[in-house]
Every structure is written in C-alpha cells, then in structure tokens.
Amino acid sequence: MSQALPVTWVRVTDVERITPATARIGFTADELPGLLEDRPDQQLKLCLPRAGQTVPRLPEPEPEPDADDPYGMRWYEAFLAIPEAERPWMRSFTVRSYDRRRNVMTVDFVLHGDGGPASRWGAAARAGDVLGMVGPSSLYARPLPAARRMLLAGDETALPAIATVLEALPAGTAAVVFAEVAEAEEERELPSAAGGSEVRWVHRDRGGSLVAAVREAGPELDGVDAAWVAGESSAVRALRRHLVEERRLPRAAVEFSGYWRRALTQDDAPTEEDLAWAAERAADAP
Structure with missing residues (x-):
C-alpha cells in the first residue's frame, strides 16, 4: 500500500556552531517519534520562509494513502500550487541524530556565506523559530551494501x-x-x-x-x-x-x-x- 509523505511543523530548540561554517540545529515536534526511525541517512526536506514571512506557507498534507501515488508525491503538486512569491524555499537535509528522551532531532546546516536561503536562515536561527518539514519516509530508505x-x-x-x-x-x-x-x-x-x-x-x-x-x-x-x-x-x-x-x-x-x-x-x-x-x-x- 502507498503511504502519504508526512508534512509537519518543527520548532528550533537549540543552536550550536560545531565548526566555523556549520550550525547544528535541534528541532522538536509532537510527530517526531512516529516519523524517525533507527536507521542511517534519513533524508528530509525543510521548508524555509520567504522574505517577509515569519513561518513558511506549507502545502496541505495528503489526507489518505493513494494507490496511484506510490511514492507519496502529491504533496509536491500542492507545493507547486502555492504562488511563487509565497512558496517556501525548500532544501534537503539528513538527520544527524535523534534523542527520543528529549524528542529532539538535530540537523547540520552548512553556512556557505553565499546568501542562499538555507545558509542565511541557519546563520540566524534561534530557539523558537519554526520551519516546515517534509519526510523523512521509509519509502526512500536504501539498505547499506554488505561489506568487510x-x-x-x-x-x-x-x-x-x-x-x-x-x-x-x-x-x-x-x-x-x-x-x-x-x-x-x-x-x-x-x-x-x-x-x-x-x-x-x-x-x-x-x-x-x-x-x-x-x-x-x-x-x-x-x-x-x-x-x-x-x-x-x-x-x-x-x-x-x-x-x-x-x-x-x-x-x-x-x-x-x-x-x-x-x-x-x-x-x-x-x-x-x-x-x-x-x-x-x-x-x-x-
């Protein structure tokens, strides 16, 4: 059976500069325990606010699984339907860690200094800031190759x-x-x-x-x-x-x-x- 790709809000809990050009940012949400798995390379997309927005505008989540949408991509059609001036910047990231006791997921932002939306947002992130999150999903999990x-x-x-x-x-x-x-x-x-x-x-x-x-x-x-x-x-x-x-x-x-x-x-x-x-x-x- 197909699955709807999850779309939710996440809130910043803490920010740490782990290198001069890398910010490690903690996020929490009530939905995280049901979304994050005990596996490596969990990829997700974060939706960043446009200029003039305090929080991004998110596409409507898919209400039900759809047999004609095996990879849960109808959210992307809804994302593109948002007027471009209001459509959030969207960038891909990997979960670095998840603390189930604190319900905090950490994500590393590389701060390129080039004025890009993710770099700009990560450099200024503060506790309480809110982003949208799409995924992660086991639909895209790929097993590691066996090796010595x-x-x-x-x-x-x-x-x-x-x-x-x-x-x-x-x-x-x-x-x-x-x-x-x-x-x-x-x-x-x-x-x-x-x-x-x-x-x-x-x-x-x-x-x-x-x-x-x-x-x-x-x-x-x-x-x-x-x-x-x-x-x-x-x-x-x-x-x-x-x-x-x-x-x-x-x-x-x-x-x-x-x-x-x-x-x-x-x-x-x-x-x-x-x-x-x-x-x-x-x-x-x-």
Missing part, C-alpha cells in the same frame, strides 16, 4: 549521513572515510565504525579534491569491497565511475547520492544529466 571494509566518501553536506552510517555498520565491517571540507577548521569528530575506521580529511584551501584523493589513494583502499558516496553530483558520478570501472567494485556494492549541483539549486529544473542520473540510480535500486 567500506569506503565512505563525501563533502560537508554528506558528513551527517556518513556519521550515521558509521554508527550503523555491523561489528564485522571496518570503514575508511574520505571527507572533503573547505579547510582544517571544518574538520569534526566522527564516530568510529564497530569494526574500526580510518579518516582522511581533504582540504579545498590546500588544493585538495575528493575525487582526486580517492583516485590517488593507495593502500588505504586495500580490501574495500563496497562504497557509500554522496555530495556534489558531478563529483559523486566521477567517483562512482572510478570505483566501478577502475577499482572493479560491483555496481550494486556502490551506494551513491548527489546531494547538490554546482551552480544550481533545488529551485532549478533538473538537467538532462540529472534525469540520466536519476534513471541510473533507479536501475541500481534493490
């Missing part, structure tokens, strides 16, 4: 998900992490995998790039038999090709997700490359 030693690779946007994957790996799985950040000050402590883990930080201000670091890696990747890769779309595609075509990992052993697109936002229409990406990802789905 797993490569996790991503940029700042992927670090919350990488942390949850590290926490979720079974006892027999070790991990090696390649993480790209702007500079050394943006490094943060990551959990250790149950089977042990190594972390290599890649700094853009020193000319480093995630793709080059993984391509040029030597013994660090010995024994890697699966990978989880996320971040900027073109970098993720390049890494997936490298891992499948050059390092000979099975396609099904490489889980990948493009979280953002260089020079484009989620407000922009998908490109032909984006559509090809989505089709390829769907073809690899279990």
Whole structure:
C-alpha cells in the first residue's frame, strides 16, 4: 500500500556552531517519534520562509494513502500550487541524530556565506523559530551494501549521513572515510565504525579534491569491497565511475547520492544529466 509523505511543523530548540561554517540545529515536534526511525541517512526536506514571512506557507498534507501515488508525491503538486512569491524555499537535509528522551532531532546546516536561503536562515536561527518539514519516509530508505571494509566518501553536506552510517555498520565491517571540507577548521569528530575506521580529511584551501584523493589513494583502499558516496553530483558520478570501472567494485556494492549541483539549486529544473542520473540510480535500486 502507498503511504502519504508526512508534512509537519518543527520548532528550533537549540543552536550550536560545531565548526566555523556549520550550525547544528535541534528541532522538536509532537510527530517526531512516529516519523524517525533507527536507521542511517534519513533524508528530509525543510521548508524555509520567504522574505517577509515569519513561518513558511506549507502545502496541505495528503489526507489518505493513494494507490496511484506510490511514492507519496502529491504533496509536491500542492507545493507547486502555492504562488511563487509565497512558496517556501525548500532544501534537503539528513538527520544527524535523534534523542527520543528529549524528542529532539538535530540537523547540520552548512553556512556557505553565499546568501542562499538555507545558509542565511541557519546563520540566524534561534530557539523558537519554526520551519516546515517534509519526510523523512521509509519509502526512500536504501539498505547499506554488505561489506568487510567500506569506503565512505563525501563533502560537508554528506558528513551527517556518513556519521550515521558509521554508527550503523555491523561489528564485522571496518570503514575508511574520505571527507572533503573547505579547510582544517571544518574538520569534526566522527564516530568510529564497530569494526574500526580510518579518516582522511581533504582540504579545498590546500588544493585538495575528493575525487582526486580517492583516485590517488593507495593502500588505504586495500580490501574495500563496497562504497557509500554522496555530495556534489558531478563529483559523486566521477567517483562512482572510478570505483566501478577502475577499482572493479560491483555496481550494486556502490551506494551513491548527489546531494547538490554546482551552480544550481533545488529551485532549478533538473538537467538532462540529472534525469540520466536519476534513471541510473533507479536501475541500481534493490
């Protein structure tokens, strides 16, 4: 049976600057205990207010599951029906953690300093602020590939998900992490995998790039038999090709997700490359 994708309000409980350019923001809502699951990489969308709004205008939630809407997407039709001047900015995030005792979910905001709506809102967030939330939903859950030693690779946007994957790996799985950040000050402590883990930080201000670091890696990747890769779309595609075509990992052993697109936002229409990406990802789905 199909499920309606949940749409709800969330309220800020606390804000912590965990690095100079990353704000960790706590949210609560009465609905959270029924929405959040004990699994890694739970993705959701946050709806941010437009200029002049104190809270965003949300699409009406779907009243009932619809057999003709297996992925619960009718909310998006309602979202697009909101006049553009009033339609909230919508951005995707990953749940970093959920404290069931406090009923508080934390989400990390990367503060790019570019004046984008999510960066601007995150830099000014205060306790009591209210946003809209769409998801998360188990409809979009993808199991981690089985592995003895797993490569996790991503940029700042992927670090919350990488942390949850590290926490979720079974006892027999070790991990090696390649993480790209702007500079050394943006490094943060990551959990250790149950089977042990190594972390290599890649700094853009020193000319480093995630793709080059993984391509040029030597013994660090010995024994890697699966990978989880996320971040900027073109970098993720390049890494997936490298891992499948050059390092000979099975396609099904490489889980990948493009979280953002260089020079484009989620407000922009998908490109032909984006559509090809989505089709390829769907073809690899279990």
